Amino acid sequence: MFQDNKEEALKRCNAICKNTLMETLNIEFIDIGADFLTASMPVNERVHQPxxxxxxxASVALAESVGSAASMMFLDISKVFVRGI
Incomplete structure (x- = not known):
């Protein structure tokens, strides 16, 4: 998917995050390549401890989100089921 259109792949990744924890934490997928997926998450009062x-x-949620999304992007999901990393 991403090899043909990087911007479209990122748009699709970000679109599926609507109404999820990723949206709540403002996690945004920002770059993708042949062997990586990068996301950002603002570090502000929303993700601070008291x-x-x-x-x-919050760090674990970011890592889990990127790992799971990357698995969906890089694996043949017609042959495997990705659920958490």
Missing amino acids: DGVLHGG
């Missing part, structure tokens, strides 16, 4: 530092759960 003492003002980044919550580890």
Whole structure:
């Protein structure tokens, strides 16, 4: 999918995040290549612990989101079922 149109692949990745945790955390897929998928997540009060530092759960949510999305992009999903990394 992404080899033909990188921008379209990123648009589709971001579109499927609507009304999900990824949207809540403002995770956005920003780059894709033959062997990588990159996303960003703002580090602000929405993902801070009460003492003002980044919550580890937010980091895990970012990693899980990117890993799962990359699996969907790079694997033949007609042959495997991706559910969490």
